[in-house]
Amino acid sequence: MDAELTVGQVAQATGVTVRTLHHYDEIGLLEPSARSRAGYRLYTGADLERLAVVVAYRRLGMPLPAIAGALADESTLIDHLQRQRDCVATQLDTLTDLAHAIDTTLERLMTGTPATPDDLAEIFGEGYSEEHQAEARERWGESAAYAQSAARTSRYTKTDWEKIKTEGDAATQAFVRAMDSGLPPSSAEAMAAAEAHRRHIETWFYDLDHDVHRGLADMYVADPRFTTTYEDIAPGLAAYLREAIHANADRQPAR
Numbered sequence: 377m378d379a380e381l382t383v384g385q386v387a388q389a390t391g392v393t394v395r396t397l398h399h400y401d402e403i404g405l406l407e408p409s410a411r412s413r414a415g416y417r418l419y420t421g422a423d424l425e426r427l428a429v430v431v432a433y434r435r436l437g438m439p440l441p442a443i444a445g446a447l448a449d450e451s452t453l454i455d456h457l458q459r460q461r462d463c464v465a466t467q468l469d470t471l472t473d474l475a476h477a478i479d480t481t482l483e484r485l486m487t488g489t490p491a492t493p494d495d496l497a498e499i500f501g502e503g504y505s506e507e508h509q510a511e512a513r514e515r516w517g518e519s520a521a522y523a524q525s526a527a528r529t530s531r532y533t534k535t536d537w538e539k540i541k542t543e544g545d546a547a548t549q550a551f552v553r554a555m556d557s558g559l560p561p562s563s564a565e566a567m568a569a570a571e572a573h574r575r576h577i578e579t580w581f582y583d584l585d586h587d588v589h590r591g592l593a594d595m596y597v598a599d600p601r602f603t604t605t606y607e608d609i610a611p612g613l614a615a616y617l618r619e620a621i622h623a624n625a626d627r628q629p630a631r
Contacts, residue, residue, distance in 0.1 A: 380410045380418035390427065405444050406430060429457070436460055521582040528581060540580050547573045551617050552610050561619035570617075570624035586625035593621035 387394045400406040401417075406427055408417035419427070426447065433443045446456050532540070550569035559565050570589075577592075578584040584592070596602045596614050606614035 380412070380420055381424075382412075382416060382418060383408070386419050386424070386427070390424075390431070392427065392431065400427075400430065403440065403444075405440060405447075429453070432457075433460075436464070521584075521588075524582040540576075543576055543580075547576050548606075548609060548613075551613060551620060554620070555610065555613060555616045561616055562623040566616070566620040567624040567627065570620040573617075573621065574624070586628045589621055590625045593618040 381389065383394055383397050386392065387397060397406070401408065406423065408419045409423055410418040410420050412418055429447065430443055433446065434440075438446075446453060547569065550572060551566065554563060554566040554569055557565070561567075574584055574586065574589045577589075596606060597618050603614040606617060
């Protein structure tokens, strides 16, 4: 960093072209600050440090005038660079998650590996047991909805079930937010939560029209186990959810 380099030497060392360096010089973004005995302009260590910052900003997609503005105030430069680094770190996390999702999808497509009972128990905790599954088969095993759900879920991987759990929790929390805000079950927010709940089931499990959704909501208050599940989340939630689902069904056009 103590050496003084010509424009050609800087280009060779950094990969920034001579033409680009000349352009930075012309617009005052990066001017060589030293001179050789023969009068040639030379880049110092400080110039190269400034060039490193310029290159970093350019790789972030920042236009040259904005870079010049950032470099003009040295007192805020470190904070600005730190914020840019935080943004890059966030993008890295996002890209890492995306890569993981792609890997999982590829694994599922190439191997078709379904989730195991242990996987489901890990995801749903006390909300899943093989005894519950056996009871469901006994109660609804002859229904078309059960057959459709069984066909769909037999192909789901652990990642699919994790997504189902996340989406299901989000749908439930939408009811909780509406109820905690004092909104009636017939409010737009509560009915939107009801519709999201219906679509979640229809997307992942079986076709669910609004009339059948109505009956499902009735079971949430008629079956003590369903009621307890919702009451443990928020007192009064089971009844609120039922009323919101009924209100959402009532507003649908007659067929």
